[in-house]
Amino acid sequence: MSADAAALGGRRGSGTAKVALTAYEARIPMARGFRHAGKNRAETASVLVAAEWGAVTGWGEAAPREYVTGESPDSVRAALERGVPASVADWIGAPLPDALAGLLALDLPTFLGEPGRPAPAAAAAVETALFDLVCRSAGVPGLRALHTAGFGDLLADRAAPVPVATVLDLGRDPAERLAALPAAVRAAIPHVKLKAGPDVAPVAGQVARVRDLVPDATVSVDANGSWDAGEVLAHAERLRSAGPAWLEEPLAPRSWADMARLRGAGLRVMLDESFSGAADLADCLTHGAADLLNLRVSKCGGPLRLLTLARAARAAGLGVQLGVQVGEVGPLWAAGRLIGTALREPVAVEAGRQDEWFPARPAFTAPGYQVDRAASRAPALTGPGIGLRPTWALLERCVPCRPPRQEAGQEDQ
Known part of the structure; x- marks a missing residue:
């Protein structure tokens, strides 16, 4: 020492x-x-x-x-x-x-x-x-x-490589992207998040195509607050039949009553932009507006506050996903990795795509970003603290x- x-x-x-x-x-x-x-x-x-x-x-x-x-x-x-x-x-x-x-x-x-x-x-x-x-x-x-x-009630005693979700944005057709992967790689994916645009109508078909390609994975849809409640309710039966595990932030943030209506129509709702702290959790519970929360280190106020909110969410019967912000460059993804490789029973864990966004050399951090894409697994970092330091690069x-x-x-x- x-x-x-x-x-x-x-x-x-x-x-x-x-x-x-x-x-x-x-x-x-x-x-x-x-x-x-x-x-x-x-x-x-x-x-x-x-x-x-x-x-x-x-x-x-x-x-x-x-x-x-x-x-x-x-x-x-x-x-x-x-x-x-x-x-x-x-x-x-x-x-x-x-x-x-x-x-x-x-x-x-x-x-x-x-x-x-x-x-x-x-x-x-x-x-x-x-x-x-x-x-x-x-x-x-x-x-x-x-x-x-x-936080021992929320975390395993030892960290272990964690299965990580595949997030498909609007820049490429999701079914085409998945179909281009080897069958063994698709089989290893535990969860697929589909980003959706404002039009609800095509989403059920997209979910069905993705489920055909990854039948053993769960699939969710993230609309980033862009949908209209009336439109979603009009397509509720088709969405239920397509089988998304949940809809992430389907409506404008903090549309508590309308999100409760979606739940009443048999659709599971995850909050993201609507949720960053205890006040949002209280409003959500008052209105019965969600089934799950997407927890991200940056929007929750840090790793300790995230775990505090995770405990409160679970006490209220809500599931939790560990998410990321696009473009995290170092300490944030390390803090998320620290929690993600030990968190008990999340519905999904995201790990970002720094290997696509930034060059491997020179590395931005020591150690560098690591995810096994063939196995859809992210290893734990070792060392003191968050296990990572930014490099001069x-x-x-x-x-x-x-x-x-x-x-x-x-x-x-």
């Missing part, structure tokens, strides 16, 4: 510890774009965050999406100027259980947001960076820390934007 690890594991915060945040905006062209009903994305839009405490650095990432949480790279950069809450000084040098308890107690979406407008994407970057920092200082892997933080393509250094003992702003 390093001297830093011994220090973090054996002393209380002194009130004089300094945690400095450094932000890097990553706007990197993607080798292949990704199109859905809400966006045609051809480049990343991430903000990387380094949290430094002495000689130790933890890494996080925000993937702000205005149509999901109302945030943008500009708003994340502005939020990061607030630094970290003053209470960090109370636990940054504490034993691991106390440090994790202190991190869990932070309300970063509120602290980093504006009155009435929380900032979960910015919070995800800071929470992930602080979590990684605490783990690296203590020399422990992230999964062990998540168990220490009290990534950082040199980013624009550094360092907020004012803040002492963790400063007053909250």
Whole structure:
């Protein structure tokens, strides 16, 4: 164990510890774009965050999406100027259980947001960076820390390669893309997510064709909030017959009553853009608006907040999917991988397509992105914290934007 690890594991915060945040905006062209009903994305839009405490650095990432949480790279950069809450000084040098308890107690979406407008994407970057920092200082892997933080009821004791979903966007015909794969590769796919445009009419036929090609997989449809409730109800019988396992965000976000109507017509509903925190979960339950939730690290406010929301969802009888934001460049997919390779009984796990979007060499991260496409499995990362660091090849393509250094003992702003 390093001297830093011994220090973090054996002393209380002194009130004089300094945690400095450094932000890097990553706007990197993607080798292949990704199109859905809400966006045609051809480049990343991430903000990387380094949290430094002495000689130790933890890494996080925000993937702000205005149509999901109302945030943008500009708003994340502005939020990061607030630094970290003053209470960090109370636990940054504490034993691991106390440090994790202190991190869990932070309300970063509120602290980093504006009155009435929380900032979960910015919070995800800071929470992930602080979590990684605490783990690296203590020399422990992230999964062990998540168990220490009290999430053992949701997570396996050991990480294992996880079957990952295949997500088919609107840029290519889904049946043609699947038909081009070898039969053995299709047979290994556990779940297919079809992105859908605003027209409901052709979707049942698309689902049926996909189910013929992957009969052992579950199939869902993600409309990204583009459908009209009346149209969906008019096609409800055909959709039920085609057999999608669920419809993800079929209507405009937070159309609680109309989504409950879809459920009343026998269609299972998953929330995505409609859900980013406890208030949305409460509204969903009040209206009986969903069967499942899509949890993503960036929109939920970080890995610890995601697991807290997963626990609440399961207590309410809702299933959960672990999703991703398109174009995650490093710490975000690592945080998702940390959870995905240990989460108990998700309905589906997504892993992104960084191997299509970005060049393998030079690698953006160490270790580099890994998914076995032939087996549709994603391996766990090893090492302390989230198990990954950005490389210089990534950082040199980013624009550094360092907020004012803040002492963790400063007053909250």
